[in-house]
Amino acid sequence: MSFSRFWAILRKEFRHILRDRRMLLLVTISPTIMLITFAYVFSFDLNPAKIVILDQDHSPQSRDLAAGLRHDHNLIVLGEVGHYDDLRGMMRSGKSKLGLVIPPGFGNDLQARRRTSIQILGDGSDPINISSQMALLSRRISEWGKPYESLDIVPPAEVRTLVLYNPFIRSRYSMVPGLLAIVLILPTMSVALALAREKDLGSFESLAATPVTGAEYILGKLLPYIVFGLFSAGLAIVVAVFWFHVPMRGSYLTLAWLTLVYLWATLGVSIFVSNFISNQSTALRAVLLLFLVPSFFLTGLIVPVDDQSRLISNSLPATHFIAITRGVFLKGLGWQDLGFHAFLLLAMGLISTFMTILVFRKRAG
DSSP: OOOHHHHHHHHHHHHHHHHHHHHHHHHTTHHHHHHHHHHHTTTOOOOOOEEEEEEEOOOOOHHHHHHHHTTTTTTEEEESSSSSHHHHHHTTSSSEEEEEEEETTTHHHHHHTTOOOOOEOOOOSSSSHHHHHHHHHHHHHHHHGGGGOSSSSSSSOOOOOOOOOOOOOOTTHHHHHHHHHTTTHHHHHHHHHHHHHHHHHHHGGGGGSSOOHHHHHHHHHHHHHHHHHHHHHHHHHHHHHSSSSOOOSOHHHHHHHHHHHHHHHHHHHHHHHHHOSSHHHHHHHHHHHIIIIIHHSSSSSSOOSSTHHHHHHHHSSSHHHHHHHHHHIIIIIHHHHHHHHHHHHHHHHHHHHHHHHOOSSSSOO
């Protein structure tokens, strides 16, 4: 292997990326834009419920209930209305998603230890969110009414729950680190398109007249995209920490090294597949089929990995990087805890690069 020829390929590839604005955007800024978009699209956090209250009782108990709901950060009390039609009108216009009707005699029933009722109205045009919001409001009302309960039997044990690593169960804290594995597929797509474009334009054929070896060409192709991939990963991590406020409990240096290994694995597999592809459209479809689509559904990003798909899941680099990013961000894990995932990514990078060099031929077809 000649260092001068390797350096020539490396320098040519850096210049190509820097001069091609579309390619530069794809490997640097696009992953961050994609992360912001996907983080909002795949956010399953419950939005604050907007409530209008119709208090027909005007008792100290009804006013206390309304005041208690106003102090809940997951509930936004827009105000009180005087008539039932006014409440339905605000819900019809979309200003409010929930309506709470406190009937006459509510306070007297509570003082007399009699069963009472409260009506909750929900906007069924948004069934997914409204079901969660109605359940939240019902739970808050039940918590408020505990002092009025009369129990004949004291529960023998009190159950207390504790959520580790994400105490407020915010889906964004889990989704944003996991989405890093998805958005960093864009540099992988770039190297596949770059190799296929050389074959499309015919410049790849000029290699046949040069003494450049497969190792010099492949490594010269990979390294620039790894460098730009690390840069784009750094931007995405800054957005995750400072825009989405995802807690970073681990080491930035550990995450950087493991990101390097992940980029090597994905780029290595991509350039191996692209070695058998002669046009850009096929290369794009191949990357989408191999990386992007399976990474959403078979890696544990959205739903847990089951036993039937575990073999396929473990063969995807994104599966291991999702475990790495969530482990570093939320759990503060280090090399010793993530060694299994790092080893598999490193093996994918080494094997794919070696196989690419082995099968590389200086011809377009």
